[in-house]
Amino acid sequence: MQAWVQEKFGGPLTLKAVEDPTPGPGEVVLQVEAVGLNFADHLLRLGAYLARLHPPFIPGMEVVGRVGERRYAALIGQGGLAERVAVPEAALLPVPEGLSPEEAAAYPVSFLTAYLALRRAGARPGESVLVQAAAGALGTAAVQVAKALGLKVVAAASRPEKLALPERLGADLTAPYEELPERVKALGGVDLVLEVRGKAIEESLTLLKPKGRLVYIGAAEGEVVPIPPLKLMRKNLAVVGFWLAPLMGERPLVEEALGFLLPRLGKELKPVVGRVFPFAEAEAAFQALLDRSHTGKIVVRL
DSSP states (O other): OEEEEOOSSSSSSEEEOOOOOOOOOOOEEEEEEEEOOOOHHHHHHHSSSOOOOOOSSSOOOOEOOOOEEEEEEEEESSSBBBEEEEEEGGGGEOOTTOOOHHHHTTTHHHHHHHHHHHHHHHHHHHHHHEETTTTBHHOOOOOHHHHHTTEEEEESSSSGGGGHHHHHHTTTTTGGGHHHHHHHHHHTEEEEEEEEESSTHHHHHEEEEEEEEEEEOOOTOOOOOOOOHHHHHHHEEEEEEEHHHHHHHOOHHHHHHHHTTTTBBBBTTTOOOEEEEEEEHHHHHHHHOOOOOOOEEEEEEO
């Protein structure tokens, strides 16, 4: 079969013929239809992700495909950018009727992260949440999930032209980053922040109300800034770390999230697909992932 292989950290992908996967005990072979790309995939290719692999490996942790006649999504550590991949049966996720393979590839990471991060923060109906990078894959999911949970949403993005998308998805207030502090302070602050920028964390803490909570999901802008403890103490703030991968092993938690998400996906919750690339253009898809003008989920289609 054909697969894209990362042969060294920071190097280009190589399209190669590799052996078909042999499923182990409790595994099935997924015939891959689509792969959703995540910033985590980019970090994995650089050797900078929380879980580090040693090359050579096949990137791609969010896949959609068929086992027999049934379509499933799956979150795996690696291996998605291939024609077939062996997946633990326990890792298979249902795909709601009516979702295309591209839409299905845009749901697992983003919507599970959005729901579980808000749950981890103890979000309550009527509270307000700041969603950063609100036109991206996670941001568009977080805006919709937050509204479905009864939250008021402040959506922020790097460029003003990106804000029409989260506004269409139900955001109550939108602002480009440079106007964000003034707009949020005029509201009296927010109860929650979903932090994905990283370098703006001190600013994010100033935007929280007393007893506010910040969920640290990532540092997509490439700079990890120390968290000042005194800022937390002054307003009794809380900072919570979030990494989806280990939580996927907690079945009751995953079942709760799927119980909320699956009946709504394709209805009030709509995965936003950005650019779709053919399998032969996987490297171009990664370049699009890093282009700050993109919106929604970047998908590679087989």
